[in-house]
Amino acid sequence: MQISGHTRLIAHLGYPTESFKAPMIYNPWFADQSVDVKVVPMGVKPEDYAALIPTLFSLTNIAGALVTMPHKVATCELVDRMSPTAQIAGACNAIRREADGSLTGDMFDGDGFVRGIQRKGFRTTGARALVVGSGGVGSAIAASLASAGVSALTLVDAQESAARALADRLHAHYPQLTLTVMASDPAGHSLVVNATPLGMSPGDPLPLDVERLDAGTFVGEVVMKQEYTPLLQAAMARGCPVQRGTDMLFEMIPAYLDFFHLPVATPEQLQALAEIRY
């Protein structure tokens, strides 16, 4: 379905934009459903983001926004209300404009990640998980893992204060959860997650010491720049089951579509239609 004056927009906000995959997943689905909506990439630098949001949502044909790095945390200050999930995560990856013009933020990264690993056979109840990166996506994944019943979470971030703040928010909601901060050794965890941008640029160091991965540890990734990042390749070489960044994306899209009041697809329907270029 071609773009016309009737087309409504979902802004895909982040920076840089080159690794964006959502337009190539959502837009074929909208075309399949004859829904005149397009996901459109908009590159925004951090210093320009706060000023953009109110003006962007003054557009008469904007249906909402998908928010990705580096804006997920900053979005919290720019919306009028947030879901409980977004509050615990301290981050939003979706913005919807209500009929009265106010903005609602929500966060689907964590649920998408957890739904994906569960459908791949990973049992979250009682698991011990290491989440590397305590920014927006890492916080969301940690919150959803806690909600899904993991028994222990290890958190590490380049900024120790971010990891500690996340641990505090988790502790407030999940007092039974065993929390360890600033230990990056993957050994002894049944799940390890990269929730940092490491892997987006060639030559990035690996986000964790893959030599210390147990053979059965499930390794999940948020980076989608490549289908299999160097971390995932190293994990697979050790025999570890893995989840790609795009898997998480496909799993969260049904929740996004529902949030935007658009026709809801299953991950399988989306996979079948998507035309992803890496």
Added chain:
Amino acid sequence: MQISGHTRLIAHLGYPTESFKAPMIYNPWFADQSVDVKVVPMGVKPEDYAALIPTLFSLTNIAGALVTMPHKVATCELVDRMSPTAQIAGACNAIRREADGSLTGDMFDGDGFVRGIQRKGFRTTGARALVVGSGGVGSAIAASLASAGVSALTLVDAQESAARALADRLHAHYPQLTLTVMASDPAGHSLVVNATPLGMSPGDPLPLDVERLDAGTFVGEVVMKQEYTPLLQAAMARGCPVQRGTDMLFEMIPAYLDFFHLPVATPEQLQALAEIRY
């Protein structure tokens, strides 16, 4: 060519957006040329426009903007420099961001209109023209007609001050031109132009008294909501040659493409590829 994170945007700014045609003309050409650029409609109300422009041009993947009603005049105050054509017109329909971040405005409506009627055989030199509407597009057409050698211009607008201000700007640049203000009778003109929004909504009155049209008078239209507006239908019924709003659009696009440093098409190439929905 599908939208991806590499896609650059040309914002099509106006309100309402439903009658926009540019996305359906530019985008097939960009696809044909394998140029990863999309024209995307963005509806902006007048009260939101001034705040939008600086934030919109902070996007890292914006290539420029097409500006249409009702923002052409307001754009002059929001750019850092304007072409001489835009200065005389007192209006811009294109914005380009330069390498240093500054904004340049230009105006192609008038040249597109004049090129179109000339290619249909209308001889502008010495012609007597009535331009109804002295807003952005009417001013641009009047300026381009003056530049193309018409001998007399009659200007009329619902706001008399707008017509008088346009006459003053034209007189300053074309002192030989015979200018008449606030006479709306089409009789005695070889060219009559509707440069008002009348014709966009069902039930709009005609912008001028078609009973007073001479049989040989050329009638041009800027409204593109329908292929043949009620004015054009009435003119054709009297045997008058006509130019549609979309004809003007096709004629100005080569100049726009050049302005944006994109591959330049002929109007015929654009016509052959375009998929216009009315």
